[in-house]
Amino acid sequence: MMRHLVVPNREVEAVLGHVRARGWGSVSHRVFSSKDGLSRLIPLDVGAPLELPKALEYPIVMHEGVPDEKIETDWLALLASEVDETTIEQMGDAWPSNHEFVGDMMIVRIDDQVAQFTDSIARAKLGAHPHIRLLLADDGVEGEFRIRQLKPIGARLADRILAGPSLEFAPPELLTTEVAVKESGRVIRCDPTKAYFSTKLQTERLETLALAKELREELGRPLRIADPFCGVGPALATLLAEPNLVSDLLATDLNPDAVKLLMTNLSKWDRRPYPEGAIELQQVHENRLVGLADALTLSKKQEITGKWDLALVNLPHRTIEFLPEIIPLLDRTSPSMIRGRAIVEESEIEQANELILSSLPKLMPDKPSPSLKIKRDYSSTLRLCSFQAWLSPLEETN
Numbered sequence: 001m002m003r004h005l006v007v008p009n010r011e012v013e014a015v016l017g018h019v020r021a022r023g024w025g026s027v028s029h030r031v032f033s034s035k036d037g038l039s040r041l042i043p044l045d046v047g048a049p050l051e052l053p054k055a056l057e058y059p060i061v062m063h064e065g066v067p068d069e070k071i072e073t074d075w076l077a078l079l080a081s082e083v084d085e086t087t088i089e090q091m092g093d094a095w096p097s098n099h100e101f102v103g104d105m106m107i108v109r110i111d112d113q114v115a116q117f118t119d120s121i122a123r124a125k126l127g128a129h130p131h132i133r134l135l136l137a138d139d140g141v142e143g144e145f146r147i148r149q150l151k152p153i154g155a156r157l158a159d160r161i162l163a164g165p166s167l168e169f170a171p172p173e174l175l176t177t178e179v180a181v182k183e184s185g186r187v188i189r190c191d192p193t194k195a196y197f198s199t200k201l202q203t204e205r206l207e208t209l210a211l212a213k214e215l216r217e218e219l220g221r222p223l224r225i226a227d228p229f230c231g232v233g234p235a236l237a238t239l240l241a242e243p244n245l246v247s248d249l250l251a252t253d254l255n256p257d258a259v260k261l262l263m264t265n266l267s268k269w270d271r272r273p274y275p276e277g278a279i280e281l282q283q284v285h286e287n288r289l290v291g292l293a294d295a296l297t298l299s300k301k302q303e304i305t306g307k308w309d310l311a312l313v314n315l316p317h318r319t320i321e322f323l324p325e326i327i328p329l330l331d332r333t334s335p336s337m338i339r340g341r342a343i344v345e346e347s348e349i350e351q352a353n354e355l356i357l358s359s360l361p362k363l364m365p366d367k368p369s370p371s372l373k374i375k376r377d378y379s380s381t382l383r384l385c386s387f388q389a390w391l392s393p394l395e396e397t398n
């Protein structure tokens with residue numbers, strides 16, 4: 001899903017001019033017509049700011065991006081100069097049609113069936129995407145830190161494309177994987193080979209922002225937000241960008257590389273100094289408690305528990321299991337919220353909903369009950385879902 005501007009047909013050319021001049025249009029998706037044929041949907045790049053200028057004040061809808069077929073046919077045409085047409089047809093869907101851009105890097109999954117053509121794929125993909133410096137093959141997410149196993153398979157050195165054995169001659173700076181990604185007008189420093197980061201979660205982060213604003217409305221004041229599995233902090237980038245939304249922040253992760261990047265990011269987003277490196281959890285500013293910590297130990301620290309209005313739980317394999325350790329962080333004297341992501345078997349979603357409900361204290365009666373919403377497939381049977389739970393304040397007992 002990505003943001004699209006809905007623009008009346010007559011105004012499309014002018015709006016496209018504005019969008020392109022600012023680099024806010026998605027380069028790999030195309031404009032398409034609305035269902036009623038009266039408007040066009042212009043795909044916005046993830047880097048485009050949330051608040052658009054007056055000239056671009058049109059309705060925004062979330063819609064699946066429509067890939068620009070020209071780029072798709074370009075890369076296959078380039079592949080055809082190295083691999084014979086019959087093989088290209090035979091392998092069909094095994095060729096990598098999907099990809100993810102992270103800064104000036106592109107990440108693709110190489111199916112075993114076409115692994116022998118990796119060098120040709122690298123040359124064709126880099127040929128079709130001239131703004132890409134480095135192409136990486138994705139072998140999936142691993143371990144406690146949820147880090148992607150990424151291997152460089154192609155790079156651009158001036159006007160040459162390096163792939164296969166020639167990659168050995170690439171200068172180290174060409175192979176660097178620490179990059180700056182623009183999202184919703186904010187710059188996020190990340191290194192997907194060292195700490196978890198996914199550009200695909202922008203929609204999720206925008207939904208979290210909308211929910212946080214609703215909670216602020218409910219409480220009538222800025223929020224104290226806890227992100228105990230924060231990684232390099234992308235969810236916080238969006239929340240901190242909203243004026244008067246965040247009063248206090250607890251941001252922790254177990255991965256020292258993630259915390260190091262988090263410090264760099266927070267110092268920019270928060271416009272004040274943060275220590276460098278992977279610091280232990282500490283009060284960096286009066287309202288900023290950040291650093292290395294095991295989220296499961298936080299509820300044992302009295303000075304941290306019962307202090308937060310919104311807790312984010314983004315550790316999808318273990319979110320439901322960890323809920324009892326996260327709930328004590330919330331301030332139960334007023335309404336609060338848990339927002340989580342979970343990976344669940346599609347056939348077991350109802351059971352998982354029940355499990356979530358049984359782990360939670362009393363819910364707010366006038367808000368929807370937590371219910372897992374499928375966001376995308378994780379495997380043939382597993383689904384990546386998200387949910388939010390509105391918790392009622394504890395009733396005072398006399």
Ligand SMILES: C[S@@+](CC[C@H](N)C(=O)[O-])C[C@H]1O[C@@H](n2cnc3c(N)ncnc32)[C@H](O)[C@@H]1O
Pocket residue numbers: 144145146195196197198201228229230231232233234235252253254255258293294295296314315316
């Ligand atoms: C799926 S990633 C999400 C990161 C970040 N919230 C984001 O949206 O990009 C989960 C993160 O939890 C961290 N993690 C895993 N176990 C943890 C624990 N017990 N305490 C704190 N962080 C943990 C990992 O290092 C990883 O950065």
